[in-house]
Amino acid sequence: MNPTSAIKFSSVEKQRYPKFTLGPVTLNVPTGAIYGLIGPNGAGKTTLMNLIFGMSAVNAGAIEVCGYDHQLDEVAVKQRTAYVGPELNFDTWGSVENAIRFVSGFYPSWDDGYCSQLMEKLKLSKNKLIQKLSFGSRIKLSLILALSWRPQVLVLDEPTTGLDAHGKQALFSELLSVVKDESRAVFISSHQISDLERFADHIGILHKGRMIAEGMIVDLLERFIRVGFVGVSGDAISRLPGMFVQQREGNQWRVVLDTKHCALASLTEHGARDVQSGPITLEELFIVLTK
């Protein structure tokens, strides 16, 4: 089986009692890619990732990982997918060595040599007690446990939280080396949008349980542009579909335009003058779309 999608969500819906509803979400993490998932707090990023591992059941839709259904072929999915998240807690195993011994037993592909290399690179000692580790070091431990058996798909829920600059650098260089092998993929959620902009190929923006923009970063940054213009006094222009107002001072407008729904020419048709356009950063796009 050699599917082109590492992870595929098809119209997935999840209702959480009493009122939060996620979806319907459709997204596709291609093999050989780093897919970044961003969204404000409470948007449903962790819920979406948890669904892959059956930490809660989906109400509608289907999830496939490497071509396997996440419910029917639960074990096959988990044999190919590793998870790192802030809620994973290995305290109960006492020392780092014990945690490694426990987890390694479940994976025949566990690579001790690679595990030691990662420990050295991320500066973590086997003899340390997990309870005495800092938050960042705990994340490092989760990363080591996830990477050491060379999974096909890595699901990382906010792995950069608590990591210092060196740690982040080491993490992303490891992730890049993971996706060098084109049959593997990384699905990562993070609030560090600038990091994702540098390292990820694809991005999905989740807001209030809905996927509001998704695709290759390059395509998204081409599709959305920053535009400044002098407008007319009426409000008709502000109601144009695909236009997101960033700032307005009198007749001076600064907007982000979704060129898929609103061409630059339509602004002038509505009376805009001195139209100036420029590229947008991912962070700006995120703020505008989730405002």
Added chain:
Amino acid sequence: MCSPAPSPLKNCLSFLPNNMKLLSLDFCRRYWRTMALAIFLFLLSAISNLGIIFAMVFLFRPDVRSGLAEVMRIILPLPNNVKLLLLDFCSRWWKALTISVIFSALTAASGNPGMFPAVVILFLLRRDARNGVAKVMRTLPISSSERDRMIWFMVVLAGTILAIPAVMYGTWIYSRNQTTISIPDVWFGLFLAVLRSFGLAAAFFLCFVLGSDVRPVQFAERLRKILVWVIFFVQLTYHVSPKLETWDVLNYILMSLTVILSFCWRHKIRSDIS
């Protein structure tokens, strides 16, 4: 050239200096029959509180424990990943399990000695879950059905199996104190005590499994809950009596049904323990 894998026995004796280890191994090899007989006799004589305490403390020494874990890994007829989870749970909580077995030995004469380890195991599982262990388990390549089966095995069966020495002790004490005992012999009494213990553990398991969660409870679920509470209270009406009456027989049948029911409903385990 490959070096031979160290035997479990060698691992057990790793705390000894090398020469001592050689002497001990040689001694074991020559006198294993005598030692086996001694252990058997020790187990027989372990039907006293002190004996059980010594036996448990000896069995759960870290070195002996790792050797035992090796043996269990080979002999347990379970899928490999389930075995790993079971052994991991036992090795992390061996102190609590030992204490619970000792405690159940102390309260053995009450008639329900196996109940205590079952309750302890449930609470240990819940503690594990609250500490994030359940989430770690969810990411491991184990199916939900295997995990539910393992939790059922640990709560309903393992608690009683662990408490069998205590049940033996309790049955022996009980039958010794009875002047007119109608139960044919101690071994039949032991069988009934084990069944009682399984039944109560299963009722506990069901009460816990069907405990109310955050989500709204449906009608069928409410009915199931009522049924389980009725079963639980009926089981509690059992009292150790010198005569096996009709009500007791019905209660034993109900206990067996509870065990079957708990197995059938094991997949309804609440999210906070699995």
